[in-house]
Amino acid sequence: DQQVKQNSPSLSVQEGRISILNCDYTNSMFDYFLWYKKYPAEGPTFLISISSIKDKNEDGRFTVFLNKSAKHLSLHIVPSQPGDSAVYFCAASAITGGGADGLTFGKGTHLIIQP
Amino acid sequence: EPEVTQTPSHQVTQMGQEVILRCVPISNHLYFYWYRQILGQKVEFLVSFYNNEISEKSEIFDDQFSVERPDGSNFTLKIRSTKLEDSAMYFCASRNRGRRQETQYFGPGTRLLVL
Numbered sequence: 674d675q676q677v678k679q680n681s682p683s684l685s686v687q688e689g690r691i692s693i694l695n696c697d698y699t700n701s702m703f704d705y706f707l708w709y710k711k712y713p714a715e716g717p718t719f720l721i722s723i724s725s726i727k728d729k730n731e732d733g734r735f736t737v738f739l740n741k742s743a744k745h746l747s748l749h750i751v752p753s754q755p756g757d758s759a760v761y762f763c764a765a766s767a768i769t770g771g772g773a774d775g776l777t778f779g780k781g782t783h784l785i786i787q788p
Numbered sequence: 789e790p791e792v793t794q795t796p797s798h799q800v801t802q803m804g805q806e807v808i809l810r811c812v813p814i815s816n817h818l819y820f821y822w823y824r825q826i827l828g829q830k831v832e833f834l835v836s837f838y839n840n841e842i843s844e845k846s847e848i849f850d851d852q853f854s855v856e857r858p859d860g861s862n863f864t865l866k867i868r869s870t871k872l873e874d875s876a877m878y879f880c881a882s883r884n885r886g887r888r889q890e891t892q893y894f895g896p897g898t899r900l901l902v903l
Binding site for chain 1: 792794821823829830831832833834835836843844846879891892893894895896897899
């Protein structure tokens with residue numbers, strides 16, 4: 674039961690170009706979305722998040738777009754840099770009434786920035 | 789910048805043995821989590837902990853698992869009788885304040901290998 678789907682296992686982008694990573698979700702109760710970056714043998718590092726009351730959030734080179742009607746979000750990285758090469762995870766949090774909910778992760782997209 | 793730390797970084801154990809994985813969350817954080825990532829699979833939520841009790845747990849978190857905050861700084865995950873399928877990377881995470889929509893920060897992980 675994949676509630677958060679990242680359908681591209683890998684993505685290769687030229688340095689300096691825009692990287693677009695996509696994520697789809699099925700659970701209508703998700704209202705908070707996060708992107709994490711992960712290098713091998715390290716923990717996920719938080720990149721950027723967005724609440725369902727917004728449709729865009731920007732932080733430097735990173736912008737996340739949320740389309741609630743399509744249950745789709747995307748992460749844009751521009752310009753892409755070699756250090757951006759990593760696995761990117763989309764994660765979501767749901768309204769369940771509790772105050773400490775676990776995140777549901779996608780399987781990740783391996784972004785490769787080519788020089 | 790404050791970080792979540794985890795020890796040990798690697799642990800090898802025999803099937804049936806007990807293991808304790810340790811985490812030191814960020815000092816002013818109030819919510820604590822354990823996740824795991826089996827090799828090649830997505831990061832999966834195990835349990836969340838707040839105010840000295842479990843807030844939420846997944847179906848993975850069965851009776852062989854337990855969590856504890858034995859003092860003001862450590863947060864532990866105990867696996868009572870390890871199985872081969874418990875081999876995974878275990879991540880601790882923490883977040884601040886009471887609003888659910890706060891970022892969870894992850895530690896570097898403990899790689900557990902059950903033989």
